[in-house]
Amino acid sequence: MRVRVVLVEPEHDGNIGLVARSMKNFGFNDLWLINPKVNLGLEAKALASKAQDLLSNVKVVENLEDALEDCDYVVATTATVGRSPSNLNRAHVTLREFSRKIYRLNTKVAVLFGRESRGLTNDEISRCDLVVHIPTDPAYKTLNMAAAASITLYEISVARQTQGKFEYASWKMRQRLLNVFEELSKEVGLPPHRIRLAKKALRNVISRGPSSRREVSLILGTLRRATDKLKTR
Template identity: 40%
Template structure:
């Protein structure tokens, strides 16, 4: 099983006593964009609710399959590792990890063991209580700026979900970035252009035999960095040809 599948099937996000149903919807959307699926709610104030559906905008399947519990203990009964998120640093006796390291640890554990892992998100205003943190093996911390650590529930969850996906992709191998539609030309074509350019430079007395070498090097640095495509080289050489034609007279 690859890491992406493991995350989808065995990683649970648990929202505790959420006050605003819109946040549940935003959470579902954030989860779905990052390939997560298993949403659990402990005693949400309002659910289901129109605001949740509106904010989910396309992730309503996660709302439909969300599991509602009365207590946290019920929500994590079958989980082997439980992490609690906290927007600010807290001095509690639970070892802390930043979101990136936590995500890597989660993905690694899911690969090593056929286990369930849960990540808890506390109530909007107050976060996780000390009792809830007492259920956690690790505390997850997002390194916001100390001067303004005010991340809301949906934002924190977005970052954690994103880091989980990045960790899974790191393990599975990141998908290739989209290729340039107009790929860089082969070296030979580029050399043809440089010769053409040199010829024209002399013809127009932009450079003489002596200068030519260092100038050529500068041109090369510039155009090599630009990695021109065939069509772009065609354009450049078209320009040079036009100069030649004009100066032939």
């Protein structure tokens, strides 16, 4: 399993340095920054310690799509846990559950860490396959970005040592499936609000467990054929 660490609009260069150091500790080297609010200054370099090479090779992009384009599975980290059973946004799992879930994947996984001040937006979370939270004391739930990254990378490093091989459907492939499903839903006359709910439900289903490339390809082909058939009636 290959892991990309993505920091969304980081606000303190020291945290970037600490994340780089944790990545080096646990054997990761793919660090991306989305629209950072600070430059990599002396504090980042000092706190990175012997992970200076990661800072030198960091990728900086303007938006989420650029950071995730070649990734297969996308994970959001958050301190907020959804509790309503009627909420079709992302299901939340603990970090330990996540590590058990992905141990088989032989693929590229992007892990997103949000802004220090307000985390990830709902829109950003909606584009991810899974939301992971680290259980903490309810009296003070929020972890510092660098601490959250360090704990997360440790758990992933343990899971990575036991991984098997699994040809996973890429993030882009699953997005195509969702788009074709939406197109088909419009063709059969579903109202917009039902389409939105159904699309969220399908996204949750295909993200709940590892979906193989073959499985998604078969479903995608079937939906495309049905859509084309309806268009030519």
